[in-house]
Amino acid sequence: MIFAPGFLTNGPVLTAIVVGGGAAIVSGVVGVFTIMRGQSFAGHALADVSSAGGSASFLLGVNPLLGFTGMAVIAAAIMGFADMRDPRERDLLTGIVLGAGLGLTALFLYFDITSMSTSGAAITVLFGSMFSIPAAIIPLTLTVAAGAIAAIVAAYRPLLVSSLSAELAEVQGVRSRLIGLVYVLALSLAVALSAMTIGAILSTALLIGPAAAALRLANRPGWAVVLAVAIGLAATWGGILLAYDSFYWTPGHGWPVSFFIVTLVLVFYVMAAVLRAHPAEVRGT
Numbered sequence: 001m002i003f004a005p006g007f008l009t010n011g012p013v014l015t016a017i018v019v020g021g022g023a024a025i026v027s028g029v030v031g032v033f034t035i036m037r038g039q040s041f042a043g044h045a046l047a048d049v050s051s052a053g054g055s056a057s058f059l060l061g062v063n064p065l066l067g068f069t070g071m072a073v074i075a076a077a078i079m080g081f082a083d084m085r086d087p088r089e090r091d092l093l094t095g096i097v098l099g100a101g102l103g104l105t106a107l108f109l110y111f112d113i114t115s116m117s118t119s120g121a122a123i124t125v126l127f128g129s130m131f132s133i134p135a136a137i138i139p140l141t142l143t144v145a146a147g148a149i150a151a152i153v154a155a156y157r158p159l160l161v162s163s164l165s166a167e168l169a170e171v172q173g174v175r176s177r178l179i180g181l182v183y184v185l186a187l188s189l190a191v192a193l194s195a196m197t198i199g200a201i202l203s204t205a206l207l208i209g210p211a212a213a214a215l216r217l218a219n220r221p222g223w224a225v226v227l228a229v230a231i232g233l234a235a236t237w238g239g240i241l242l243a244y245d246s247f248y249w250t251p252g253h254g255w256p257v258s259f260f261i262v263t264l265v266l267v268f269y270v271m272a273a274v275l276r277a278h279p280a281e282v283r284g285t
Contacts, residue, residue: 004245016130016197016240016257018138022145023193024206024232029152030190031211031232032225033183036163042079042184044204045094047191049075049101051200054125055108059115065140068200069192075101076188080181105200128199130240130257141193148189155182160221197236198258206232209265213272235264 007013034043053071057064075097079090109125123129152159158179162169169176194203214228239261247254 002245003241004248007241007244010244011135012131012133013240013244015133015135015138017237019133019141019193020130020197020236020240020257020261021233022141023190023197024210024236025229026145026148026190027194027203027207028210028214028229028232029149029225030183030186031207031209032214032221032228033152033159033163034187034207035211035215036221037183039090039184039187040204040208041091042094043187043191043207045098045101046072046075046079046184046188047195047200047203047207048098048105050188050192050195050203051125052101052104052108053192054195054200055105055112058112058125059108063137063140065137065144065192065196068195069144069189071101071104072188072192072195073185076184077181080177080184124199126199126201127256128195128197128202128258130197131243133196141196144189144193148186148193151182151186151189155179159183198261202258202262205262205265206236209262209269210235213265213269216269216272216276231265231268235261235268238264 031043034040050068050072053067053069054064055067056071057067060067078097079094105125124132158169158172158174159182161172162174162176162179166176169179190207191203194206197203198206210231211224211228213231214224214226218224218227239257239259242260242264243255243257246260249255
């Protein structure tokens, strides 16, 4: 049986499907540009830094998505001061922001454990707990997702040009710094959503994995975006299904959703790599 009893009527599962789906869509769209711009490290850094906001939300008793998003946006604004055309300066500032963010995460988690007795905060923030996400967070999730998509759509053409060639963007009069700032803010929203769903440490997998697989298969950026979204949704929803079913494999001890999602992302990437390397053999011709 693929769908264990009650899967489609379970409240936490339906919430996970909506929230996880939103994160997968945004990560797929933003992830393609992240790889094209060579800013995978920035995505990883923002995801880790967002954990400071997530741990602070436990301490303050506020919506966790507000915490993840707020800290990621602040970090993105700071990183936006770097010259996007200079990889050394960009990576240097990113590394500094990453170190500061992780330091804050350690501090807030310490306060969570010692003063609030929330021993599960570290696991939830770092590795996610999708089935414990409250349904009340759905409207904010969809709002954040819509904001990130709107930013990419609004800046699509100049963002694409600057991602493909900085020199071409300069010739066409693209305001590279402004476009770079728009991109990094959209990136911050993407990693905040994925960090809330599968955890800050694992969120980069959802951002980079589907996009990397899609770019191996698609010849055009637009098609790569569509394929990355499809792969991200398949991995996310497939992971939710497998995690729910796992409660029947080991009664009372279901396996983590994040594990299944990241594993499926890896499987899809390997399949894409094999298809790209041996297209004739895969088609049987």
